[in-house]
Amino acid sequence: xxxxxxxxxxxxxxxxxxxxxxxxxxxxxxxxxxxxxxxxxxxxxxxxxxxxxxxxxxxxxxxxxxxxxxxxxxxxxxxxxxxxxxxxxxxxxxxxxxxxxxxxxxxxxxxxxxxxxxxxxxxxxxxxxxxxxxxxxxxxxxxxxxxxxxxxxxxxxxxxxxxxxxxxxxxxxxxxxxxxxxxxxxxxxxxxxxxxxxxxxxxxxxxxxxxxxxxxxxxxxxxxxxxxxxxxxxxxxxxxxxxxxxxxxxxxxxxxxxxxxxxxxxxxxxxxxxxxxxxxxxxxxxxxxxxxxxxxxxxxxxxxxxxxxxxxxxxxxxxxxxxxxxxxxxxxxxxxxxxxxxxxxxxxxxxxxxxxxxxxxxxxxxxxxxxxxxxxxxxxxxxxxxxxxxxxxxxxxxxxxxxxxxxxxxxxxxxxxxxxxxxxxxxxxxxxxxxxxxxxxxxxxxxxxxxxxxxxxxxxxxxxxxxxxxxxxxxxxxxxxxxxxxxxxxxxxxxxxxxxxxxxxxxxxxxxxxxxxxxxxxxxxxxxxxxxxxxxxxxxxxxxxxxxxxxxxxxxxxxxxxxxxxxxxxxxxxxxxxxxxxxxxxxxxxxxxx
Numbered sequence: 256x257x258x259x260x261x262x263x264x265x266x267x268x269x270x271x272x273x274x275x276x277x278x279x280x281x282x283x284x285x286x287x288x289x290x291x292x293x294x295x296x297x298x299x300x301x302x303x304x305x306x307x308x309x310x311x312x313x314x315x316x317x318x319x320x321x322x323x324x325x326x327x328x329x330x331x332x333x334x335x336x337x338x339x340x341x342x343x344x345x346x347x348x349x350x351x352x353x354x355x356x357x358x359x360x361x362x363x364x365x366x367x368x369x370x371x372x373x374x375x376x377x378x379x380x381x382x383x384x385x386x387x388x389x390x391x392x393x394x395x396x397x398x399x400x401x402x403x404x405x406x407x408x409x410x411x412x413x414x415x416x417x418x419x420x421x422x423x424x425x426x427x428x429x430x431x432x433x434x435x436x437x438x439x440x441x442x443x444x445x446x447x448x449x450x451x452x453x454x455x456x457x458x459x460x461x462x463x464x465x466x467x468x469x470x471x472x473x474x475x476x477x478x479x480x481x482x483x484x485x486x487x488x489x490x491x492x493x494x495x496x497x498x499x500x501x502x503x504x505x506x507x508x509x510x511x512x513x514x515x516x517x518x519x520x521x522x523x524x525x526x527x528x529x530x531x532x533x534x535x536x537x538x539x540x541x542x543x544x545x546x547x548x549x550x551x552x553x554x555x556x557x558x559x560x561x562x563x564x565x566x567x568x569x570x571x572x573x574x575x576x577x578x579x580x581x582x583x584x585x586x587x588x589x590x591x592x593x594x595x596x597x598x599x600x601x602x603x604x605x606x607x608x609x610x611x612x613x614x615x616x617x618x619x620x621x622x623x624x625x626x627x628x629x630x631x632x633x634x635x636x637x638x639x640x641x642x643x644x645x646x647x648x649x650x651x652x653x654x655x656x657x658x659x660x661x662x663x664x665x666x667x668x669x670x671x672x673x674x675x676x677x678x679x680x681x682x683x684x685x686x687x688x689x690x691x692x693x694x695x696x697x698x699x700x701x702x703x704x705x706x707x708x709x710x711x712x713x714x715x716x717x718x719x720x721x722x723x724x725x726x727x728x729x730x731x732x733x734x735x736x737x738x739x740x741x742x743x744x745x746x747x748x749x750x751x752x753x754x755x756x757x758x759x760x761x762x763x764x765x766x767x768x769x770x771x772x773x774x775x776x777x778x779x780x781x782x783x784x785x786x787x788x789x790x791x792x793x794x795x796x797x798x799x800x801x802x803x804x805x806x807x808x809x810x811x812x813x814x815x816x817x818x819x820x821x822x823x824x825x826x827x828x829x830x831x832x833x834x835x836x837x838x839x840x841x842x843x844x845x846x847x848x849x
Contacts, residue, residue, distance in 0.1 A: 354436040354455030370416045405432045417464040426467040427460040491551040496524045499532040500787035501596040503711045505684030511703040518704030519546035520655045525561045528829045529841040533561045536653040537589035564831035567591045567604035568638040578632035586632040599646040616648030620674045650711040657703035684709040722788040730780035740769040767817040768795040794841040802830045
């Protein structure tokens with residue numbers, strides 16, 4: 256469809272076109288005016304339609320007399336016919352024009368006058384436009400005037416510059432553009448006229464108040480969400496670390512980045528009894544609430560499995576199956592280590608986690624062996640346990656990959672940097688954590704979560720050394736084993752200057768544990784007494800791996816009351832299987848403070 260032909264059929268179109276064509280060019284000789292063409296009776300068409308038909312016939316060559324007649328054309332309005340003064344005056348943006356080295360005012364539009372008030376033409380910007388000085392634009396005007404390059408400053412606050420009543424502050428982005436002010440035409444204002452040509456600057460201020468306020472609301476919302484996310488993450492971590500008798504421990508957690516996503520890093524310290532301590536650190540892959548939820552379930556499960564006092568590799572074996580049941584798409588790395596002060600070693604199992612670093616008293620740093628199994632949740636793998644020496648004066652660090660992993664470096668480089676930092680890190684465990692964070696360049700803007708667990712086995716001297724003692728006795732079968740054990744325990748407890756009541760309870764506990772081992776256990780058997788600054792520990796080991804349990808003895812029973820007696824008089828008791836086969840049964844008595 257040709258719209259130019261059909262538009263001629265609108266009523267009145269022909270007369271307007273004829274008037275324009277009459278002004279544009281003389282009518283061809285002998286041609287009748289289009290407006291005076293007779294109407295065809297009964298045709299129902301308007302004169303414009305008949306005129307269009309004649310024009311069509313002329314185009315087809317059927318009317319030679321009109322073939323050379325020019326087709327009327329309507330000229331669109333040109334930019335030259337528009338008034339720049341009127342255009343700038345209707346803009347909602349702030350517009351001001353200054354000229355000359357002193358930046359004299361040539362023009363300000365209505366929007367500018369509404370915000371800052373009217374400004375007299377011809378005055379210098381420094382005396383008549385004080386707002387430019389407050390906004391820091393005067394030096395910018397000098398740069399634009401000298402360099403001839405536009406400059407922009409973003410989001411400058413203008414007090415009372417937003418809203419029709421100026422009830423709130425506004426924000427504007429100002430662009431200063433070099434121009435040339437000439438006298439080629441009439442000045443918008445007689446007072447603004449100036450000798451030409453002059454180099455000047457056009458100041459254009461775009462209102463960005465709504466964008467700034469929206470961005471600020473978004474920042475506040477993100478900060479609130481992040482605070483809630485960090486609170487959730489920290490609530491899933493231990494609120495206060497357990498402090499073992501023989502170790503000093505400290506931990507730190509730093510959330511990564513500034514987004515609201517929480518991570519899956521966790522750590523824990525679990526006292527197992529008999530002076531033994533479990534230490535665990537792990538990392539669920541990914542970020543978000545789902546990772547944090549998996550982390551919380553794994554941490555709870557670790558504490559439950561730790562109460563069974565299983566070897567480290569068996570704990571990870573149980574966690575592996577649980578992780579697959581929780582979410583098959585989530586995997587996690589984990590290290591579970593157990594410290595026994597009587598052995599002077601850390602026994603550990605690692606599920607795809609980074610190696611434990613141990614610092615000797617002379618500053619030498621050693622890595623524990625490679626991971627003893629794949630990450631949790633992969634399934635189908637038997638984990639194994641390893642060990643690393645950890646005697647008095649040693650310290651160790653367990654950590655997540657956020658501490659050592661960088662996008663532009665190999666992770667081994669990060670572990671080596673951590674080794675160097677640990678070799679010179681001395682002081683209390685919490686101080687060591689802070690030093691490691693600083694040495695590895697961890698800031699609040701770090702893009703990954705970081706968890707660090709530091710432990711130290713202090714060397715005890717002087718009065719502290721007097722509070723820690725060990726005594727052991729090898730037991731042999733026979734009727735003399737129980738009396739010999741009671742005599743040994745009585746002498747040791749007397750030398751440790753325990754109160755008579757605690758002395759008697761300790762001897763009674765030794766008697767019951769030794770009698771239970773002699774009746775149900777097999778050689779070799781050993782009695783061990785240990786004193787710390789907070790508790791008395793009694794432990795009996797033998798070669799049988801059947802663990803005792805507490806049960807209710809009937810009145811007619813002649814046995815079965817030994818463990819119940821121990822559980823009644825002691826602060827706590829428990830049993831575990833030993834690595835070489837056999838079991839250990841222990842109990843603890845809390846020492847009075849002071």
